[in-house]
Amino acid sequence: MSTIRFENITKVFAEANAPAVDNCSFKVAGGSFVVLLGPSGCGKTTLLKMVNRLYEPTSGTITLDGVDIRELEPTVLRRQVGYVIQQVGLFPHMTVAQNVAVVPELLGWSKDKIQARVRELLTLVALPPDEYCARYPSQLSGGQQQRVGVARALAGDPKVVLMDEPFGAIDAITRSTLQDEMLRLQRKLKKTVIFVTHDVEEALYLADKIVIMREGQVVQYNTPLEILTHPVDKVVRELVGADDMIRQLSLVRVASAMTGLPPNYRHNVEHAKSTDAKTKLGSQPGGEPTVDCDDTLRHALSLLLQTGAPTLTVVEHAKTESGVEESTPVGLLSLEQIRASTPGGDQAKPEGAKGKPGPKVPRGSRARRCQGEAGPEGAKIDRKSEIVNLKS
Numbered sequence: 001m002s003t004i005r006f007e008n009i010t011k012v013f014a015e016a017n018a019p020a021v022d023n024c025s026f027k028v029a030g031g032s033f034v035v036l037l038g039p040s041g042c043g044k045t046t047l048l049k050m051v052n053r054l055y056e057p058t059s060g061t062i063t064l065d066g067v068d069i070r071e072l073e074p075t076v077l078r079r080q081v082g083y084v085i086q087q088v089g090l091f092p093h094m095t096v097a098q099n100v101a102v103v104p105e106l107l108g109w110s111k112d113k114i115q116a117r118v119r120e121l122l123t124l125v126a127l128p129p130d131e132y133c134a135r136y137p138s139q140l141s142g143g144q145q146q147r148v149g150v151a152r153a154l155a156g157d158p159k160v161v162l163m164d165e166p167f168g169a170i171d172a173i174t175r176s177t178l179q180d181e182m183l184r185l186q187r188k189l190k191k192t193v194i195f196v197t198h199d200v201e202e203a204l205y206l207a208d209k210i211v212i213m214r215e216g217q218v219v220q221y222n223t224p225l226e227i228l229t230h231p232v233d234k235v236v237r238e239l240v241g242a243d244d245m246i247r248q249l250s251l252v253r254v255a256s257a258m259t260g261l262p263p264n265y266r267h268n269v270e271h272a273k274s275t276d277a278k279t280k281l282g283s284q285p286g287g288e289p290t291v292d293c294d295d296t297l298r299h300a301l302s303l304l305l306q307t308g309a310p311t312l313t314v315v316e317h318a319k320t321e322s323g324v325e326e327s328t329p330v331g332l333l334s335l336e337q338i339r340a341s342t343p344g345g346d347q348a349k350p351e352g353a354k355g356k357p358g359p360k361v362p363r364g365s366r367a368r369r370c371q372g373e374a375g376p377e378g379a380k381i382d383r384k385s386e387i388v389n390l391k392s
């Protein structure tokens with residue numbers, strides 16, 4: 001997992017009146033999913049292209065795991081950095097399999113290894129290899145082409161993946177499927193991802209942290225939840241729709257709002273297991289309903305209201321090596337935490353919540369990265385009636 005650091009990065013194109021990227025500084029933690037969000041022309045693509053040296057900064061430094069990328073040969077650097085370009089960019093005269101194999105071939109892998117990798121990746125992006133390997137890009141839908149683009153970027157097993165509006169120009173339903181697949185992939189592969197979009201909802205749903213850009217500058221850099229609850233200015237507030245609580249709940253994932261498991265959780269679960277061997281489907285041994293860490297807060301809220309349970313157990317789903325689906329508890333979510341995720345929420349934290357960090361979310365889990373530096377906070381919802389409306 002590679003850390004990328006941008007230090008005072010500025011890019012001025014020849015004959016331009018203003019810099020395309022203007023003194024940007026931020027750090028992308030290894031294994032995290034960072035989204036660059038901003039209007040057309042604000043410098044997102046330019047910033048991204050400087051990471052694999054398609055553009056060189058006018059001033060400032062970008063480091064990859066502490067190494068100034070100017071010290072790396074561009075070709076060596078680009079092998080470590082997968083890149084999905086803004087317009088998919090598949091080679092039209094090559095089949096799907098040949099497109100995905102481009103980087104492994106450059107890396108000189110054996111034929112067998114390349115073939116296995118292509119099949120593995122197509123399966124990963126939900127394109128059954130037997131059906132799709134031999135097709136040409138023109139024989140695919142837009143969404144399928146985007147998936148091939150993602151598979152191609154991952155092919156050489158890069159440490160870093162840059163994605164420039166990979167789901168742009170795709171209908172809303174396919175886009176939402178691709179976003180879910182992206183989250184699933186990221187949970188499995190744990191790459192360092194910089195993902196560009198100008199779709200606010202996509203950013204709020206996918207990001208561990210969002211860089212909000214305007215006229216080449218970083219306006220705010222934080223978790224989706226922090227940006228929603230503490231937008232730096234009126235423009236960001238309006239951009240992310242920070243005043244619309246219902247919308248927020250539909251966009252923010254459970255992982256950003258939950259607290260970690262209490263220290264004695266596992267012991268209690270073991271105890272419950274030994275005293276009550278039969279646990280209900282979709283619930284933990286303690287009896288609480290479960291919710292996936294990638295579900296939205298709105299879904300979690302309906303579940304709390306439907307079941308009347310005080311707390312939901314948040315689980316992470318993953319397939320074991322043998323292909324069995326397993327769910328691991330990673331946190332807890334109560335109404336209080338959902339309240340804390342709403343505008344003005346932290347003015348009314350629950351007793352004892354202020355200043356005290358919650359229990360820890362497992363190190364290295366996606367859920368932990370989603371919580372970012374901000375961590376869970378407690379608070380109250382002023383507009384209770386809106387919560388009740390969700391029940392219907």
Ligand SMILES: Nc1ncnc2c1ncn2[C@@H]1O[C@H](COP(=O)(O)OP(=O)(O)OP(=O)(O)O)[C@@H](O)[C@H]1O
Pocket residue numbers: 013014016020038039040041042043044045046047198
């Ligand atoms: N090669 C170039 N030469 C000169 N100016 C450029 C070049 N590439 C981009 N620009 C300018 O730099 C600014 C930032 O462009 P960039 O492509 O980074 O925007 P963006 O945020 O990716 O926009 P979009 O959402 O439309 O893709 C724009 O004003 C653009 O016109």
Ligand SMILES: [Mg+2]
Pocket residue numbers: 044045046086164
């Ligand atoms: Mg762009």
